[in-house]
Amino acid sequence: YLLPGVDTLPEMQRTLLDMEDGCNYAHSIGDLNTCLCDWCKQQPRQPWLDEQTARVEVSYVVFNAQYGLYTYVSINFLFNRGGHVYRFTDMISCFQDPLRTSMGNSIPTAIAIAIWAVLQVKLLIDEIRDAIRTVRSSKHGIWRGLLRDYLHFWNLVDWLSMIVAGMAVFFWLNVRTQVDAVNSLMPATVRATMYPTGQAVGERRAAYQPTAEAWFTAAEQMSLANSACTVTIILYPLVIMLRLFKSFQAQPRLAIVTETIKTAIPELAHFFIVALCMFGCLF
Template sequence: MQMECVQFDGLDLRLKPTELDVSQEDLIESNDNVIIEWLDYLMEFPNVTVFEQLRDLELRRWLDNRTYRVKVSFMTYNSYYDMLTTTSIHFMFGMSGRPWKQITHRSVVLESHADFVSWLYEVLFFGHILILFLNEGYESIACLREHKCNFVKAWKSYWNFWNVVDWVSIVLAFAILITWITQNVGQAELSTTLQSYIGVHSACRASFNTSSTECFNARAFDQQLFDDMEQLGFVIRANRWISGFYPVCIMMRLFKAFAAQPRLAIVTKTLALAANDLTHFGIVFLSIFFAYVAMGMAFFGREVESFASFDRASLALLRALMGDFSVEDMELRGRPVAFFFFGTYMMAAVLLLLNMLIAILMDVYGQVAAGSRTSESLWHECYDIMRRGMQKWTGGHTPLSEVVKKYVESRGEEAWESDKVIYVSDVLAAVPGLDKRQAEDEMTSALEEYAQENAPHIEIAEVISTMGKYLAPKTESEVPPLRNVIDVTRNGSVAGDENVSEAAAELVRAGLSVEVLLRAAGIVLDTTSQRRANGEAQVSALRHIVSSAELLCNEDKTVMMCQL
């Protein structure tokens, strides 16, 4: 038909775009590839009708095969909310010729800080960010001075995960501040421009001719108003997107605060300890997940819109993991194919992989929770803070930072690395005016914290090696009978040099009870009040013993230990 082939740039119109896609498309009315037509003064001049103007456009063949989108826009002002709104009706033409229709709105409150409360929120937010910026700046300078202005060492020492979170929060907050100021300036300018609207259009109306100079000025005024509104909309969009991501920084900073309290830090510690396992799990999960994304696009991409592209198929399968799916849409391709795809995906992704993820997290969570049970609760720490605050107010409490500072001053900087045992009397002598009861409490708390942080973790090699000390013979001729092996284990005497593999095999054949094995490793099953404190070590040892039995039970699976 002797028509030119045109490549459209912009939105992908092979599928119907969403309202968000259309409203966020950067279509500026002043671009060279945009043709602007005005439906002039419909109310000011009754003799000018919409039908006549649209008929004139049609005769000029204004819409042809090169047309990508037609956008009809008009503005409304709501004086009650002081809100200016641009409503646009979009007609978008795909390369196949199919038109898509979408209606979008862009609203701006011209005076967004009309009361004192709204300004108070802004001042508190940006004031808090300014304080955080000053604190982080002071900390970085102190770190630089500590390393004697060695930038490389200071850089390595300063940057850790939580400092990165703080600086990302600061950068995003200042980006919000910049876009917020730009937005307020734009709103003020738009409000000032809008106040001239009535005067400009009254002059055009008084001219009684749409081609007059006054009407030309009114048309230019309207075009500038639309352009300013469009530009301000982009600034508001940027501010909204940055503000939408900022709560993630707030959440991470809350986790940083929770890390100071052991019971609140269970989640962060669980994720940190399980990070290695989660990384390997993620590789397996993503491999299976994206394989099913490709299968879904191949099976249902032509019939089901949610599988028509890679991003839509990924979102559809992610929703299916949470239980949101539509098997009826998949059946459009055929029930056998839908049954195969949906059934295998549910088995592999939901029943298998998700439950493995839960198992990984719960295993680590149990260890972290067991270690935090002996720590103080949040309410007890709040009580201690209030009690110490009251004692400090009355002069009966010395801050711990001051105690440490005076002790180091009296003992010198080598006190940080000294192996000398510190007694209560040493602290009292170094810190004049320190209450003896407070010194005892501080020393006791320090010992308890050290014990919790340095609790021994019994590995499988240690357990088997300890058993070997009791049971391994020097020579084959000196191998004791089975009865003597059990007696030696119960008595706790050493039977010879280490021969770990033979000792472990002998234990398995003997079918010794778990209690005997724990005793051989030097661990006593407590049933007294100390059981809670020793529970973590006992459970750890028991787990490793069972694991070792599973590896060693190759010859005889009927003995008691192998069944455990």
């Protein structure tokens, strides 16, 4: 860790030089205690950047007090075998308290969430009733009746929409839990930054680093939880769009669209497999 809150600029430069040297200078003079990095504790000693390095990540957290916004910034340097260095910057932001808005914005949001929750519960009840009615009228028993008579494509789409909705709620609550953890560690981190204890460099780092490390780890977990929540919320409209096609069955001309999609499912599956592989290589 580079700790600008307690380290001076020459001390941070010395730490980077020791990391680049692999603590060889400290070993040559026979005093590893003068080394400011942790690489001297590794056996064998080696520079932190060598021929086998594939990626270097520099991460830090920014807090915007005006908007109450945490931003986790990750700068990645990717090294290929040809010697080229690619730079990729990723920024993930999360509000300190997203519910702290004006009354004019809170009321419509609360009404929309309530309507959405009622519709999800209604959909769940309707699907359970439909499954029970199908099983009762089936002549193949419970499990075979569900597999043969109930689990059709559009029923699976309905259950998938409810599952994704539940995942979105779960991940959102997880984000709020992680944000609360970051908020609880924030005052101690600010006090340790404003009023560092100890005179020597080692004493200051020993007192400050555990607090800063705990807060940074919590912020990192918050950013990962926010990414998972964002991906789930992005997938949810796609599932809802599939449910929209279900209503096309009521009109013969519109049903042509759904029948075409059902016929093209193998080709679409192959296309999305290739597309996901291509986009996955970007990350």
